[in-house]
Amino acid sequence: MNNQFSILSNNNQKKRVETIVAMAVYHADNVVWLEEAMSSITTQDYRDFLFVIVVxxxxxxxxxxxxxxxxxRDSRIVVAQNSDNVGLASSMNSAAEFGLTFEPQFFVRMxxxxxxxxxxxxxxxxYMRRHSYIAVLGTGLTEVxxxxxxxxxxxxxxxxxxxARILPRRCALNHPTVVIRYNVFRDGYRYDISLMNTQDYFFWIKLASEGYVFRNLKDRLLKFRRVNNFYKRRGLSxxxxxxxxxxxAIIKLKQYSLYNVAYAFGVLALRLMPGKLVKLAYKLDRHLLERFGKH
Structure with a gap:
């Protein structure tokens, strides 16, 4: 597949911005939800950003x-398009690379x-300005x-x-909430484009193994859409x-333990079970995270 990334609309006049906000749009997206998502970015009380929307x-x-x-309506919105449906990883990499021109400091997922x-x-x-050693900052979220x-x-x-301790057992950042310091991209790191899902999980493991520092705010700064088929969407892949x-993660972070290995196999077995059991496991996972992942 020889995908072409092209700019469809760019009315921005700025040569430099502090932040790039990146979002991908797909054929099955709900238009009402899309409008709400875009509005929630354009009405932010922080203004120094370009909002790159990749179709x-x-x-x-x-x-x-x-x-x-x-x-x-808003010159901060840049619309780009992939000639083919190449997935989130490739779309975010293209948005990040496009953003390099504007010498930004931060890359925001949406x-x-x-x-x-x-x-x-x-x-x-x-928070990122005050803590220059942090490379990736996530937040809590509210499920709606x-x-x-x-x-x-x-x-x-x-x-x-x-x-880092929990990464061998679960992806410990809410991907739609993260801000990534642009130095990560300038250092040559990218999402793995061979992955059509879990690209964030692999990305965090790679960065953690290379010494980049993570942090999560407990503030719930994003409303995450948890629809009826949420528990069924994972699939075999x-x-x-x-x-x-x-x-x-066990190998890269050298966290070899029987518990971590058993957890990996146990979760795989659960994921392949009927939806009702997956839903029960999801709730148990939330309970354990709150109990053992205290701040």
Whole structure:
């Protein structure tokens, strides 16, 4: 596949910005949720950013027109398109590489069905300014259903030590909430484009093994859309990739233990069970995370 990444709309006049916010859009995205996601970024109380929206392959006209119309109303929105559907990893790499031109300091993740709280960017950017040794900063999130009603929450372990310790068992950052210091990309690191899922998990393991420092804020700065089929969406491919990531983390982070290995095999077995059992396991996982991953 010879994908072409091209800019469809760019009315930005700035030569430098502090932050790049990146989001990918797909053919099956919900237009109402997409509009809410975009609005939650453009109405942030922090303003020094470019919002790079990557249309990943062919999408319905209503989706394309929605993002193009938004770019006409706000010059901070840049719309790009992949000629083929290449996935999140490649889309984020392209957005990050495009952003290098503007000499930014921070790269912010956003998804097209989530909602950032109004102070999300100001809270995370100010924290990163004050803590120059931190390479990746995540936050907690509130889980909402199709109607925007709260159905749960997810707050991850805070310190780098806790995050690194738990990586062989779970992805310890909420990917849609992260801010990555741009030096990570300038140092040559990228998401693995061979992965259509779990790309963030592998990325964090690689960075942790190279000495980059992580942190999670317990503030819930993003509303994450947890829809009815949430527990069924993982499928065999994602379950196997999560298993591979856990083994990869055990090796790269040198956290060899019977517990970590048993956990990897146990979760794989659970993922392959019926949806109701997966839902039960998800709830148990949240309970254990809150009990043993205290801040």
């Amino acid at each position: 990943d392959g062919s999408v319905p006209k209503i989706i394309l027109n929605t993002v193009l119309d938004a770019s006409k 998804d097209a069905d989530d909602i950032s709280e109004p102070n999300r960017l100001s809270r995370q950017v100010s 259903n199709e109607h925007g009603v709260k159905v749960g929450a997810r707050v991850m372990p805070a310190s780098h030590k806790q995050i 994602k379950s196997l990739n999560e298993f591979k990531a856990r083994i990869y």
